[in-house]
Amino acid sequence: MNRRRMFLRMVTASLLRRRSRMLVALLSIAIGATILSGLITIYYDVPRQMGAQFRGYGANMILLPGDGGELTIEAAQDAMSVIEREQLIGASPYRYVRLDMVSRQQSFMAAGVDFEQVRRTSPYFNVEGRYPENDREVLVGKFIADTIGVRLNGVMELTYQPAAESPSEGLREGGFAPGEVLSGGAEGWNGGRVYVSVKIDGDGFIESVEVDASSQTPEIGGACETEDFTSRFIGKKLPVALGVDVDAITGATVTSAAVVEAVNNASASAAVAGSKTINYTVSGILDTGGDEEGYVFLSLDGMAALAGGSGSLDVMELSVSAAQDELERYASIINEGGAVAARLVKRVTRSETAVLSRLQALVFLVTAVVLLLTTICVSTTMMAVISESRKEIGLRKALGASDGGIRSEFIGEALLLGILGGASGALMGFAFAQLVSVNVFGSSITFQPMLLPVAVLVSMAVTCVSCLLPIKRAVAIDPALVLKGE
Amino acid sequence: MSLLELRNISKLYGDLKALDDVSLSVERGEWIAIMGPSGSGKSTLMNIIGCMDKPTMGEALMDGVDIAKENRKKLTEIRRDKIGLVFQQFHMINYLTAVENVMVAQYYHSMPDEAEALEALERVGLRERAKHLPSQLSGGEQQRVCVARALINHPEIILADEPTGNLDEANEKIALDLFSQLHKEGTTLIVVTHDPEVADVAQRIIVLDHGRIARVARGASVAGA
Ligand SMILES: Nc1ncnc2c1ncn2[C@@H]1O[C@H](COP(=O)(O)OP(=O)(O)OP(=O)(O)O)[C@@H](O)[C@H]1O
Numbered sequence: 015m016n017r018r019r020m021f022l023r024m025v026t027a028s029l030l031r032r033r034s035r036m037l038v039a040l041l042s043i044a045i046g047a048t049i050l051s052g053l054i055t056i057y058y059d060v061p062r063q064m065g066a067q068f069r070g071y072g073a074n075m076i077l078l079p080g081d082g083g084e085l086t087i088e089a090a091q092d093a094m095s096v097i098e099r100e101q102l103i104g105a106s107p108y109r110y111v112r113l114d115m116v117s118r119q120q121s122f123m124a125a126g127v128d129f130e131q132v133r134r135t136s137p138y139f140n141v142e143g144r145y146p147e148n149d150r151e152v153l154v155g156k157f158i159a160d161t162i163g164v165r166l167n168g169v170m171e172l173t174y175q176p177a178a179e180s181p182s183e184g185l186r187e188g189g190f191a192p193g194e195v196l197s198g199g200a201e202g203w204n205g206g207r208v209y210v211s212v213k214i215d216g217d218g219f220i221e222s223v224e225v226d227a228s229s230q231t232p233e234i235g236g237a238c239e240t241e242d243f244t245s246r247f248i249g250k251k252l253p254v255a256l257g258v259d260v261d262a263i264t265g266a267t268v269t270s271a272a273v274v275e276a277v278n279n280a281s282a283s284a285a286v287a288g289s290k291t292i293n294y295t296v297s298g299i300l301d302t303g304g305d306e307e308g309y310v311f312l313s314l315d316g317m318a319a320l321a322g323g324s325g326s327l328d329v330m331e332l333s334v335s336a337a338q339d340e341l342e343r344y345a346s347i348i349n350e351g352g353a354v355a356a357r358l359v360k361r362v363t364r365s366e367t368a369v370l371s372r373l374q375a376l377v378f379l380v381t382a383v384v385l386l387l388t389t390i391c392v393s394t395t396m397m398a399v400i401s402e403s404r405k406e407i408g409l410r411k412a413l414g415a416s417d418g419g420i421r422s423e424f425i426g427e428a429l430l431l432g433i434l435g436g437a438s439g440a441l442m443g444f445a446f447a448q449l450v451s452v453n454v455f456g457s458s459i460t461f462q463p464m465l466l467p468v469a470v471l472v473s474m475a476v477t478c479v480s481c482l483l484p485i486k487r488a489v490a491i492d493p494a495l496v497l498k499g500e
Numbered sequence: 501m502s503l504l505e506l507r508n509i510s511k512l513y514g515d516l517k518a519l520d521d522v523s524l525s526v527e528r529g530e531w532i533a534i535m536g537p538s539g540s541g542k543s544t545l546m547n548i549i550g551c552m553d554k555p556t557m558g559e560a561l562m563d564g565v566d567i568a569k570e571n572r573k574k575l576t577e578i579r580r581d582k583i584g585l586v587f588q589q590f591h592m593i594n595y596l597t598a599v600e601n602v603m604v605a606q607y608y609h610s611m612p613d614e615a616e617a618l619e620a621l622e623r624v625g626l627r628e629r630a631k632h633l634p635s636q637l638s639g640g641e642q643q644r645v646c647v648a649r650a651l652i653n654h655p656e657i658i659l660a661d662e663p664t665g666n667l668d669e670a671n672e673k674i675a676l677d678l679f680s681q682l683h684k685e686g687t688t689l690i691v692v693t694h695d696p697e698v699a700d701v702a703q704r705i706i707v708l709d710h711g712r713i714a715r716v717a718r719g720a721s722v723a724g725a
């Protein structure tokens with residue numbers, strides 16, 4: 015047996031012998047290491063977790079047209095490629111177009127979006143109903159819905175007029191394209207709206223009319239949907255007059271009048287060259303308490319169908335899970351390119367940074383306090399161990415142990431305690447962090463292998479520091495006391 | 501030159517003179533018994549010879565080195581190299597086995613050697629108890645382990661403070677036989693005892709009283725020879 019093995023034997027035997035005392039020391043180190051490693055795990059994981067939480071408050075970076083004056087989807091995607099894949103929570107394109115609802119003489123901004131991405135960048139959107147699922151459905155801001163009086167699942171006839179002139183009454187000058195279909199609506203019985211699709215030939219004669227009178231009393235106004243009624247429009251020239259061109263259905267004069275008005279509205283909305291009207295179904299009403307309530311949202315394709323053009327955006331909203339300095343770095347890289355301008359949404363990034371730095375300061379403080387408490391506890395235990403084993407220490411000295419020998423034996427015990435306590439603490443700490451993460455953030459974390467050596471090293475350092483004073487005591491013990499008949 | 505030469509040493513604890521002007525010379529291979537009433541300074545003397553304490557006054561030459569003038573570190577070295585200790589209270593490290601207790605002395609001296617440690621236990625008749633803990637050994641057996649531990653590094657002097665004080669007659673006899681053997685091999689023995697029979701085996705009996713040498717006698721075995 016060599017010296018090192020004998021040393022280990024003595025150290026481990028000594029630890030085992032004082033099991034209860036050492037368990038106390040071990041426990042306090044393990045608890046210290048648990049809290050330490052738990053906090054470290056949370057410390058490193060929280061920015062990610064918090065980032066995800068903060069991402070719930072909306073985009074923190076926006077891309078705007080750069081020097082080129084135009085922001086294409088390709089250019090935006092190109093710019094976004096500098097951002098790490100996993101950091102990019104969502105990228106939501108926006109294209110703004112002014113649309114009219116001719117029948118209500120209202121005009122408002124509509125946003126062409128990708129609803130899939132909107133959900134990611136704006137998780138706080140509160141939708142009554144549901145998000146649009148196809149190009150003929152729209153999401154209407156609550157403010158607009160209230161002012162215009164559209165309801166969930168109702169129809170909205172939206173008109174796009176490229177010249178941005180106000181819709182004029184009467185027929186369009188340039189005539190109609192053969193087979194062009196116009197849409198329109200008008201108020202019928204008891205406030206319910208009826209909608210029509212009117213197909214006309216190049217000279218403005220009606221080829222066919224389709225009526226949606228589902229808001230009317232089925233047995234009465236519903237008759238206006240029948241061919242008996244719609245056929246009365248065929249061959250008539252716009253605008254049509256009730257009682258002159260078309261006779262009302264007996265008993266359903268209100269609905270009949272509404273259909274005639276809707277047909278005329280359809281022609282009116284088509285009065286400006288290049289303008290176009292499409293009927294959309296309101297799939298959801300958006301309630302955010304913010305500016306978004308003043309917009310109508312539809313899919314980019316839905317908007318392209320109405321307003322033409324595609325691939326050109328006004329803004330791209332990005333939700334990036336990164337700290338402020340990293341965001342700033344990304345923004346400056348993107349801005350260097352020049353094609354696209356990146357801006358940070360300061361309100362969001364600032365509050366995120368403030369909360370994180372406060373949290374991290376708290377983690378440091380708690381860690382320091384825990385390490386201090388651990389040191390005190392281990393130190394006290396070691397002190398007790400040494401005063402209990404004064405005789406034995408005296409004996410070792412009488413047998414020829416030098417001060418250094420006594421010192422190294424206690425340091426050896428301390429290191430062993432540190433290794434055991436640190437390793438078990440690291441594992442418990444991970445479990446603890448996992449528990450916190452699952453309960454507080456609702457997501458699990460991955461074990462950082464670096465944690466084990468860090469926790470063990472810190473524990474070893476703590477136990478060594480804790481033993482400084484007790485070892486000083488041990489070294490001062492007089493070997494002569496072994497001859498005293500106690 | 502004598503192995504040990506004490507010249508007018510005194511040890512004061514405040515006003516109390518635990519040792520008062522003691523002079524004593526011990527030759528190599530000599531067997532000396534120290535007697536005296538309780539509090540007469542026997543252990544104090546042993547502590548000084550064992551390099552665990554320093555005299556307040558006087559010279560204590562061990563192989564010509566004055567241990568009164570050396571520092572703690574040097575004293576530890578002298579003790580480790582020259583002295584084997586046997587105590588009245590056995591003093592074993594009670595979480596180590598018998599053989600490990602012997603090896604502790606080797607460890608501090610030079611290099612643990614289990615075979616040699618087992619040999620030493622063989623010598624005190626405890627070879628087969630090597631793996632037992634002190635709690636599994638009787639008092640006499642523990643004392644024999646302590647003797648094995650004291651002789652393992654081949655010390656020049658074995659100091660024994662009341663080695664038989666806690667032993668029954670049978671064990672006392674075993675211990676004394678071991679001492680006789682060591683004596684025959686040329687080891688210097690200094691044994692503190694209250695027991696005249698134990699003292700009589702020695703060649704010289706020093707009787708202390710109030711820190712002074714009251715009387716020096718020849719041991720019965722020598723006297724009888
Ligand atoms: N550290 C000390 N401080 C003060 N007085 C001490 C100390 N050590 C010993 N003494 C005193 O010195 C005197 C001699 O003590 P010592 O232990 O040498 O006696 P002894 O002969 O070994 O007695 P015993 O037979 O009871 O073991 C005693 O009066 C004792 O009280």
Ligand SMILES: [Mg+2]
Pocket residue numbers: 497499542543544661
């Ligand atoms: Mg004594």
